[in-house]
Amino acid sequence: MIELEHVSFSYADQGPSVQDVTFRLEKGEFAAILGANGAGKTTTVRLMDGLLKPTSGRVLIHGADTAKSSVSERAARVGFLFQNPDRQICKNTVREEVLFGLRTVRGQDGEEALQERADAVLKEFSFTGEEEPFSLSRGQRQRVALASILAVEPEILILDEPTTGLDYLECCQIMDRIRRMNEERQVTVIMVCHDMEVVLDYARRALVMAGGRLLADGPVPEIFRDTDLMERASILPPQMIALGLRLGAGFERADSPEKMAETVLSLRGKEAAR
Ligand SMILES: Nc1ncnc2c1ncn2[C@@H]1O[C@H](COP(=O)(O)OP(=O)(O)O)[C@@H](O)[C@H]1O
Numbered sequence: 001m002i003e004l005e006h007v008s009f010s011y012a013d014q015g016p017s018v019q020d021v022t023f024r025l026e027k028g029e030f031a032a033i034l035g036a037n038g039a040g041k042t043t044t045v046r047l048m049d050g051l052l053k054p055t056s057g058r059v060l061i062h063g064a065d066t067a068k069s070s071v072s073e074r075a076a077r078v079g080f081l082f083q084n085p086d087r088q089i090c091k092n093t094v095r096e097e098v099l100f101g102l103r104t105v106r107g108q109d110g111e112e113a114l115q116e117r118a119d120a121v122l123k124e125f126s127f128t129g130e131e132e133p134f135s136l137s138r139g140q141r142q143r144v145a146l147a148s149i150l151a152v153e154p155e156i157l158i159l160d161e162p163t164t165g166l167d168y169l170e171c172c173q174i175m176d177r178i179r180r181m182n183e184e185r186q187v188t189v190i191m192v193c194h195d196m197e198v199v200l201d202y203a204r205r206a207l208v209m210a211g212g213r214l215l216a217d218g219p220v221p222e223i224f225r226d227t228d229l230m231e232r233a234s235i236l237p238p239q240m241i242a243l244g245l246r247l248g249a250g251f252e253r254a255d256s257p258e259k260m261a262e263t264v265l266s267l268r269g270k271e272a273a274r
């Protein structure tokens with residue numbers, strides 16, 4: 001779905017913010033980009049949706065070079081959820097907001113189809129449509145932004161810190177919705193996320209960045225268990241991973257409360273049998 005080939009990027013008058021990054025995302029993947037502040041995560045996702053063009057190297061979306069494709073071609077395929085929903089929301093009602101995105105990308109479908117699509121999305125997100133975005137809470141506004149992106153059914157969803165400023169319940173609602181898109185419709189998801197517990201719960205693949213470079217790329221639990229890598233990237237792994245590593249003796253692979261409990265219970269069973 002997306003391919004980066006030796007991509008480097010420098011902002012004007014600066015050294016490179018992204019350096020020689022190469023990876024590809026297949027359809028249906030759920031990947032997270034991890035790294036400290038300034039590691040180059042946001043720059044990388046902006047290169048991935050063509051908002052920025054590489055200084056050198058190539059970015060391909062569905063095989064098309066972003067240096068040559070148009071904004072509208074990309075908008076039909078790629079949905080981008082910003083960290084701050086207020087940078088996306090521009091209409092006075094939730095319905096108008098959802099319709100705005102639809103008209104931009106699916107205008108050729110005709111007004112009736114767009115209204116139907118908007119109705120379905122509003123219902124799904126439990127909005128009447130008459131709400132005024134700016135009188136809603138931050139979490140609700142994030143849901144408005146997500147609803148208008150999902151309305152156009154993108155094939156690729158890019159999220160830059162989607163859970164910042166949300167409470168735990170709001171965070172789960174947003175992330176569960178994104179997971180459903182990923183599982184049911186094979187939408188390719190890439191998210192920048194500073195909450196490692198969320199990464200462990202939802203992402204399957206982790207790309208670790210530091211100083212503009214890609215340090216590692218692999219399955220989420222394995223990446224978190226690499227203590228040396230975590231240190232180099234200044235990342236604190238999720239508590240469940242840290243606890244498992246600390247306990248050792250079969251607990252290293254217990255990366256969820258369920259597996260932790262299973263491991264304890266199986267040890268207890270062995271004790272009892274003995
Ligand atoms: N708009 C910009 N103009 C100039 N430099 C920028 C801009 N955005 C980011 N940078 C610089 O690029 C580097 C990577 O930033 P960024 O991609 O935002 O990292 P992250 O999202 O991992 O925190 C940092 O050194 C940052 O100062």
Ligand SMILES: [Mg+2]
Nearest residue numbers: 041042043192
């Ligand atoms: Mg960032």
